[in-house]
Amino acid sequence: MAKRLVMGSGTGTGGTARRHSRRKRDLHRLVRELRHGTSASAYTGRRAARVTLAAVTAFYLGLYGLHEPTTATYGLFAAVAMAGLSRIPGTGRQRAVVLVRLLPIGWLLVTAGTLLAVRTWTAAAGILVVGFLLAYSAVAGPRPAGASAGLQLLYILPCFPPYAPQALGERLGGTTLGFLLLVLAERLVLPDPPGVSYRALSADAAAIAARCASELARPPWTLSTGTEAEARSAGEALRPSRVPDAERPAGPGARERALAHTGMAARVLLARLQEVPAPGPRGPRPRAVALLHEVAASALRTSAALRTGRPADTERLRDALTVYLRQRTVTMPGEAPETIDAVLRRQAVLIEAAHAGVTLTSAVNLSVGRQPGPAEKRDGGFWYAGQGSARLWGHRLGAHLSPRSVHFQNAVRISLALAAARAVAGLDSLPHGFWAMLAVLTLTRTTAAQTGATVARALVGTLLGALVAAVMLVLVGENTTAYAAALPVIMSAAFWIGPTRGVGWAQGLFTLVVSVVFAQLAPATWQLAEFRFLDVLVGSSIGLVLGLLAWPRGAQGELRRAIAVLFRAIGSTVTSTAAVLTHGTTVEEDDLVPLRRALTLAESSFAQYQREPQHPGAAAVDWHAALIAGHHALRGARRLCSGRVPAEVRTSPWRHGLDTDSAVLAGRYERTGGLLEGAPRPLPAPPGAGRREPPAPPAPPLYYDAEAWLNTLSVDLDRVVAPTTGPAAEGGR
Known part of the structure; x- marks a missing residue:
């Protein structure tokens, strides 16, 4: 009996020790996950710790230390507003900097709420104005948007009775206390692990583009399966839906615009290099190989510039492209017409890729602070380069001051x-x-x-x-x-x-x-x-x-309308650009304003759309492909209309084919826009462009450049409404 008691006692003690050890391991695992984890729960836990520490400390200091209930209340709610209610993206250091900059605005809001609490109608009128301005500030990017709700609370709290302007000092003191404690908590308590920056993603994409261009410049003159997969992955990584709010360049400043331009240009370069057709049995022409080598070297320089912050040389690729355009072969004795046609079509795709490389390098240089050169000033795509901050802010705010903007709504x-x-x-x-x-x-x-x-x-x-x-x-x-x-x-x-x-x-x-x-x-x-x-x-x-x-309906209905307007603008741009090439008309930068404005509103609608839950039966539409089509239309129209159109294009029989192709494509965009605006069911993939076979080659080189641009827009449109599954389907999530 005694032996059983001893054995039972030992077993009980061992079981308790094991349970204690297991709980200790679980606690260590929880602490480790809280400190270094990247899950949503870990991020939320770290934020909860920071806001609790700041809010409770401010409350206890004010109530039990200073014996000032008003100071305690405002200290607690200031911390809760800016860390619990707000969602300011970024690292702890970045959020701390934002909070310091927002403190004077917090003082202004508390003061306004205190003084306007004298009457119900003044308080209501005040929140009508303050609420609109703070919510509309979301047009400036993720950080102002994330702070908006917390700043609203700083006005709401003092705008209720009692009307006590004599307590304004205590209210401001409590607000300041809450802000400062929160700044310290953000900087010192459980910092979040750093994420991958948009600049680093763009640098990776540029490096992979260099590898693609190098492979195309050597036998077997095509991309390997692994490189092609990496190119697709690098392009997908730059999708807005894949980039955290903290890293997404969405502000109105010149550098942020240039960085966003960098990501778009990197995606275009990768796509163009994947579209380069294989050469004929004789292999590529030496000038094409030289241009590809220069594209690769430029992409490597661009990648290094993104990582070091030092501008890259843009002139070498631009000069190489100029030489290639001047010396590109039109007639090649002894070769069949269909071979000449294939060579010229390949040249057109290479030129598209080289232009994307030039755009990428120029955008990167602007993003690291280099002043725009003559080439960037002539390029309408870099209209923001050299502009003052006030003008860029005014442009951003004015562009969304419309009932069609989701930010305004x-x-x-x-x-x-x-x-x-x-x-x-x-x-x-x-x-x-x-x-x-x-x-x-x-x-x-x-x-x-x-x-x-x-x-x-x-x-x-x-x-x-x-x-x-x-x-x-x-x-x-x-x-x-x-x-x-x-x-x-x-x-x-x-x-x-x-x-x-x-x-x-x-x-x-x-x-x-x-x-x-x-x-x-x-x-x-x-x-x-x-x-x-x-x-x-x-x-x-x-x-x-x-x-x-x-x-x-929020952004879901507005996005359809915005993309429909964008597609109509693309169709109009296609026909006007073709008219420049075939009839000698002109297109000025002001003529592209409707397309630019439609693109701006569509991008803001898409940004909000990604934050809204989607209906399971919604059409599988790749909305981001629609935005890319808008950018392609804008840059292609500028490029094709920037120089003098040779008379041989306007007088040759090829112009009729170009007119027909552009009209067919413009009609497809307009019809698809109408379907998107009012389609009650999933959209089928549209029929092919239906372009007719051209007469016997060769045609003027500019014809092939224009056809390559039209083909790109046709492929973009196919991607927009093609049934897609998986993460690439932006509209299917």
Whole structure:
């Protein structure tokens, strides 16, 4: 009996030790994942730790250290606004810099909210203006867009009674305290692992393009299977949907525009090199091989410039291209006409690739700060080069000041909803009415369907959270020590579990957070939880109504309209460019403004579209291919119309074929645009271009250049509406 007791005791002790060891290993694994993991949960956990540390420290310093409840409140909500509600992309260092720059704006918003709280109508008018401006600032890129919601809260909090301008100093002090503690937390606490920059992705793409050009310049004069796969992968890596917001160049400044131009040019160069047809039995002409070698050398120099930040030489490739254009062979004695035709078509594709290489190098040099040279100033594609920041900002803001811009639509929707919530809260005297505006801010989405689904889950979560909070307030009573001990735990859970488990969890846990906070500021009863649910119900209802009234389809409907407009602009550009080549008309840069504007609005609609949930039955449309087609049309039209058109093109029988081909392609774009704008079902791939066989070659070289451009646009259009699956289908996700 004693022996069994001893053996049982040993077994129990060993089992406890093993369980303890297992828990210790699990804890170490969790800590390691939190510190170095790259999953969404790890990122959210690190952010939750930073916002909790900053917010709770500011709250405790203000309430228990300085004995200033106002300072404590504003310190806590400033940190929550800028790290919990906002989504500023980037590393900790980058976010800290953004926060320092936003602090004066935070002071201005707190001051405006404090002074305009004197009347309900002034507070509502203020949020109408402030809400629109802050939401519209999303046109400047991901960082202003990410900070917008948090800055809105800095106005919302002080714009409610009591009207207390004498407390402005304490409010500003608390806001400053919250900002500064958050800056320290972003810089020092659990830094996120660095991601791959857009510049590095572009450098990799340029290096692979150099390898492609080198392989095309030596036997067997074609790309190997491995290199072709790497080229496709490098091009896909530069898709906007594959690039994190923090790394995507989307700002209005010249360098950011040039970096975005760099990525586009790298994708075009890779695509053109993959399209170079194999030469005939005699192999490529020596001049073609020399041009390919120069394309490879230029791509390598470009890759090095992206990695070192030092400009690359653009003149060597530009000079080589000029020589090639001047010396390209038209007649080759002893060769059959069809052989000459194949050679000239291959030359046209090589010229397209070389032009893409020149564009890539010029864009890279502008992105690293080099002043534009004469060639860049003549190139309308680099219109932003040398422009001042104020002018570029004005251009970006003005380009989206239209009801057809999703940025404008979002700004109108959220500002009207916030103003309505402030008016209702003031007229009905809602207790803690700012919670209603906070619900509008956090639950309103860009589509009515998404808003409805979000509101339903949020109300369930808020109701459950309110019930738990009511029980807690009854049981704990006025024991502020218990609330103070619970606040860091509950807040960490709210900002870690909430974003990973969904909006219902987020609203329920945040209800507990605000209940614990306000219970420390003043004695609270279970009715505090009731007020919280009532305010969320009012705010979410207002957001839902405005979502139904103001552009309820969000970017999904707008993107179809924007691409339809873009395709009509492409069709018009195709016909006008062909008219220049065949009839001697002219195309000025101002004539391309409709295409540029359509491209701008389509790009902004596509950026928002990627953030919205897609319907399973939506047409499988590669929207990014449509944007690439717009860029191809723009650059090709500029290039073909930039020089003097030889008389042989305007007088030869080939011009009729060019007129026919351009008209057919323009018609395809216009018809496809009409289908995209009103198609109720998945779109089939369009029929082939139907271009007729040309007369016997050779034709003037410019004809082949134009045909290569038209063929590129035809391939782009096929990719837009071809049934696609997998990650390449931007519209099928």
